[in-house]
Amino acid sequence: MIWCRFEAEGKPxxxxxxxxxxxxxEGSPFDAYTATDRTRSLASxxxxxxxxxxxxxxxxxxxxxxARWASExxxxxxxxxxxxxxxxxxxxxxxxxxxxxxxxxxxxxxHYEAELAAIIGRQAKHLTKEDALSCVLGYxxxxxxxxxxxxxxxxxxxxxxxxxxxxxxxxxIVTDLDVANAETEVRINGSVASHFATxxxxxxxxxxxxxxxxxxxxxxxxxxxxxxxxxxVPGLPEGDVIEIEIxxxxxxxxxxxxxxxx
Amino acid sequence: MIWCRFEAEGKPxxxxxxxxxxxxxEGSPFDAYTATDRTRSLASxxxxxxxxxxxxxxxxxxxxxxARWASExxxxxxxxxxxxxxxxxxxxxxxxxxxxxxxxxxxxxxHYEAELAAIIGRQAKHLTKEDALSCVLGYxxxxxxxxxxxxxxxxxxxxxxxxxxxxxxxxxIVTDLDVANAETEVRINGSVASHFATxxxxxxxxxxxxxxxxxxxxxxxxxxxxxxxxxxVPGLPEGDVIEIEIxxxxxxxxxxxxxxxx
Numbered sequence: 413m414i415w416c417r418f419e420a421e422g423k424p425x426x427x428x429x430x431x432x433x434x435x436x437x438e439g440s441p442f443d444a445y446t447a448t449d450r451t452r453s454l455a456s457x458x459x460x461x462x463x464x465x466x467x468x469x470x471x472x473x474x475x476x477x478x479a480r481w482a483s484e485x486x487x488x489x490x491x492x493x494x495x496x497x498x499x500x501x502x503x504x505x506x507x508x509x510x511x512x513x514x515x516x517x518x519x520x521x522x523h524y525e526a527e528l529a530a531i532i533g534r535q536a537k538h539l540t541k542e543d544a545l546s547c548v549l550g551y552x553x554x555x556x557x558x559x560x561x562x563x564x565x566x567x568x569x570x571x572x573x574x575x576x577x578x579x580x581x582x583x584x585i586v587t588d589l590d591v592a593n594a595e596t597e598v599r600i601n602g603s604v605a606s607h608f609a610t611x612x613x614x615x616x617x618x619x620x621x622x623x624x625x626x627x628x629x630x631x632x633x634x635x636x637x638x639x640x641x642x643x644x645v646p647g648l649p650e651g652d653v654i655e656i657e658i659x660x661x662x663x664x665x666x667x668x669x670x671x672x673x674x
Numbered sequence: 675m676i677w678c679r680f681e682a683e684g685k686p687x688x689x690x691x692x693x694x695x696x697x698x699x700e701g702s703p704f705d706a707y708t709a710t711d712r713t714r715s716l717a718s719x720x721x722x723x724x725x726x727x728x729x730x731x732x733x734x735x736x737x738x739x740x741a742r743w744a745s746e747x748x749x750x751x752x753x754x755x756x757x758x759x760x761x762x763x764x765x766x767x768x769x770x771x772x773x774x775x776x777x778x779x780x781x782x783x784x785h786y787e788a789e790l791a792a793i794i795g796r797q798a799k800h801l802t803k804e805d806a807l808s809c810v811l812g813y814x815x816x817x818x819x820x821x822x823x824x825x826x827x828x829x830x831x832x833x834x835x836x837x838x839x840x841x842x843x844x845x846x847i848v849t850d851l852d853v854a855n856a857e858t859e860v861r862i863n864g865s866v867a868s869h870f871a872t873x874x875x876x877x878x879x880x881x882x883x884x885x886x887x888x889x890x891x892x893x894x895x896x897x898x899x900x901x902x903x904x905x906x907v908p909g910l911p912e913g914d915v916i917e918i919e920i921x922x923x924x925x926x927x928x929x930x931x932x933x934x935x936x
Contacts, residue, residue, distance in 0.1 A: 498830045499761035568760045575889040627837040
């Protein structure tokens, strides 16, 4: 099942992607819903961010090669000895096909981070290893866009990772995914920039759900983004098109622009 | 004007506090609203968290004496050379008069942090010094409850500052506040534990609004919590009652319990 959110007569609506069509739904996947008989062609709809997360949790530094790269890049030990989450701002969410806007005073040292993101489907606390995944509605793709100069010089990740448009999420939510056999590929202007096994995380989703839900109530629509692998490529200049594809989830595509000076 | 949110026949509603009464409102302070002729006695209503923030921004280490104390306490320089925000989780919000619940495996080293919090009233970006405060609906109190053992040992502040119930917010939103002349007082079981001049911040609200809105779109209901002053007292054991009073805003009161073992 593929859930999307799109603009229907100027208002957001949830829909089900059925081949090349989108069937409009009344309600949402997080509550009661009814599929309607209103369908549109997928190509004709403007996709929105696929849900409205109360919280975006980021499971940082969750792949071996990225941990090595990041530790070298930042000149300090970036490995995590246990699963810990950080936060991303909902202001920065961006839909598929919309523009990543580099802030006017950025150095331009903008990196992508291609991440598998789980979407929480129901309220949950004190999950066990056995039932953890039962709270997951499905999966989508998050691009954890990062301004590395700010990330190096600031004490928190507020603007380096949460400037408006820095959290592209989509294109939609797929309810069934074979994480163990999925591959993540990043393409810049059509050329492969990165490719890794999606499932080779240091701490898997079950571990993150169990650990976080010992203390935090997970809420419907929450995003848990599971980190990226490998080195990232410096500089996404204005005009670049970045695509992130994960097997079974499709492709999240965004282009890059620069904020205009007033 | 005093805005509250309360439980009306099992559903949340906004209201206006008028002396000892609450007048129910249709709509919200963030949108169009109509005051109704339905009033209740303030004493009889169950207050809810006074708004539903898309994001809770925390302006950390924003008073001189707290910066000195925290640097000594954590054994590293905690001062900020520029205004930077961090994040708090909405899962952890707690209303006035509700229980702070210490997680079952906490060491019990729970500190309060008494903070003035501004509530954003309208969407805003690229605010200037001159117009920054025009986006503020009003002010309330946030208790930035902190588990110091976890804060010392974890890499992020996920559970040390965002375990469920660790963000008491309230009791309500007051639209007019003389910040420069306000005083913050913390009382534990009725005894004064801390007292400081609310307005003696390192970076004031205007500075935070201007700086953050260069990169982040502020949204209606967002909370910007402005930090605490002084040392904080270790250990809020089960049974304690903590009150935070800020001149003109009233008192945020919560009691402390311990999560039951299953």
